[in-house]
Amino acid sequence: MKTGSRTAFIALLAVFLVVPFFSCVSSAAKAEEYYTLGTAYFELKKYAEAEAWFNKSKFHRTTKTASEYNLGRIAYETGRYDDALLYFKRVLETDGENITALKAAAYTCIKTEELEQAEDYYRQVLALVPESYDDGYNYALVLLALGRAAEAEEILVKYNNTETPQALLLLARAQKNQGKPEAADAYQTSLLKENNVLVRQEYAAYLNEAGLPARALEEYKKALEAASDEQKESITSLIEALEADVQSSAEGKH
Numbered sequence: 001m002k003t004g005s006r007t008a009f010i011a012l013l014a015v016f017l018v019v020p021f022f023s024c025v026s027s028a029a030k031a032e033e034y035y036t037l038g039t040a041y042f043e044l045k046k047y048a049e050a051e052a053w054f055n056k057s058k059f060h061r062t063t064k065t066a067s068e069y070n071l072g073r074i075a076y077e078t079g080r081y082d083d084a085l086l087y088f089k090r091v092l093e094t095d096g097e098n099i100t101a102l103k104a105a106a107y108t109c110i111k112t113e114e115l116e117q118a119e120d121y122y123r124q125v126l127a128l129v130p131e132s133y134d135d136g137y138n139y140a141l142v143l144l145a146l147g148r149a150a151e152a153e154e155i156l157v158k159y160n161n162t163e164t165p166q167a168l169l170l171l172a173r174a175q176k177n178q179g180k181p182e183a184a185d186a187y188q189t190s191l192l193k194e195n196n197v198l199v200r201q202e203y204a205a206y207l208n209e210a211g212l213p214a215r216a217l218e219e220y221k222k223a224l225e226a227a228s229d230e231q232k233e234s235i236t237s238l239i240e241a242l243e244a245d246v247q248s249s250a251e252g253k254h
Contacts, residue, residue, distance in 0.1 A: 031060030035067060047074045065091055069101055076104070081111040097128055103135065110142065118142050126159070133159065137167050144170065149177035162186075165194035169202075176206055184210075197223050197231055201238070213246050 038053035051074050058067035072087030088105040091098055106121035122139035126132060136159030143152040153174040156162055162171055172186035187203040190196075204219035217239065224235045 027060060028062050031057045031063045035063040038067070038070060042070060042074065045077075047078055050074055065095060065098075069098075069104070072101075072104060072108075076108055076111075081108055084108045085112060085114075099125060099128055102128075106135075106138065106142075115142055115146050119146060130159070137164075137170065140170055140174070144174055144177070147177075149174045153178070165190045165196065165199070168193065169199055172203075172206075181210075195226055197227050197235075200226075201235065204238075208242065213242055213249075217242055217246065 034053045034057035038050045038057060041047075041050035041053060051071060054067045054071050054074070057063040058071065068087050068090050072084045072091070075081070075084035075087060085105060085108045088101050088108060091101040092105065095101065102121050102125045106118045106125065109115065109118035109121065119139070119142045122135055122142060125135045126139060129135070136155055140152040140155040143149075143155060153171060156167060156171050156174065162168055168186050168190035172183045172190060175183035175186060183206065184203075187199070187206065191200055191203065200219055200223040204216045204223065207213075207219060208216035220235060220239045220242065224232060224239065227235050
């Protein structure tokens with residue numbers, strides 16, 4: 001090839017090489033623009049518009065994962081839990097240790113009643129971030145729902161998740177399901193942190209089931225003191241029924 005012809009060929013080749021490069025840059029810039037628009041609409045809770053833009057930005061590698069995740073969030077917010085789970089799973093296919101996607105998938109599985117899958121996701125989360133207080137609680141919640149009370153208790157204790165009233169209530173339920181008397185202490189500690197009428201009623205019912213009707217009556221009466229007008233009628237009925245049982249039992253002993 002003559003020098004002049006070769007120079008011309010290289011110049012032509014350079015043109016064809018440069019065009020795809022700039023096309024790529026332009027495509028990435030557009031994808032970022034689409035993603036930014038999707039994010040803005042999502043924050044405004046305009047989910048249809050956000051979904052349209054994320055569906056455009058998901059086709060570029062630089063915005064694909066984040067777009068798929070946000071499409072999952074939109075599906076979740078609009079009650080399409082099966083679709084949401086599919087999006088979160090797609091993210092995990094390419095990034096299996098994505099903590100945010102693992103948490104989202106776990107929580108969505110609770111909505112779709114796939115508790116075994118939720119348990120697996122939470123187990124993965126805690127293996128990656130064992131200091132996660134909230135996820136320890138959620139994991140224990142799922143385990144208890146699966147009927148694995150001993151494991152739920154173990155997780156709560158292992159991850160130091162026994163400080164909030166909610167966690168203490170979950171601990172009490174896990175211990176109660178195992179027939180452990182320590183459940184009473186967990187109920188009491190939960191109520192010391194937060195005087196919740198419904199929890200106190202649950203504690204009273206537990207005491208009655210444990211063969212301690214007098215203590216159960218005390219708790220029902222405390223619940224009545226803090227109850228709303230709507231709650232008072234049902235609690236009063238429980239108190240009257242329990243008082244009748246206690247009196248009948250006392251008379252039977254004489």
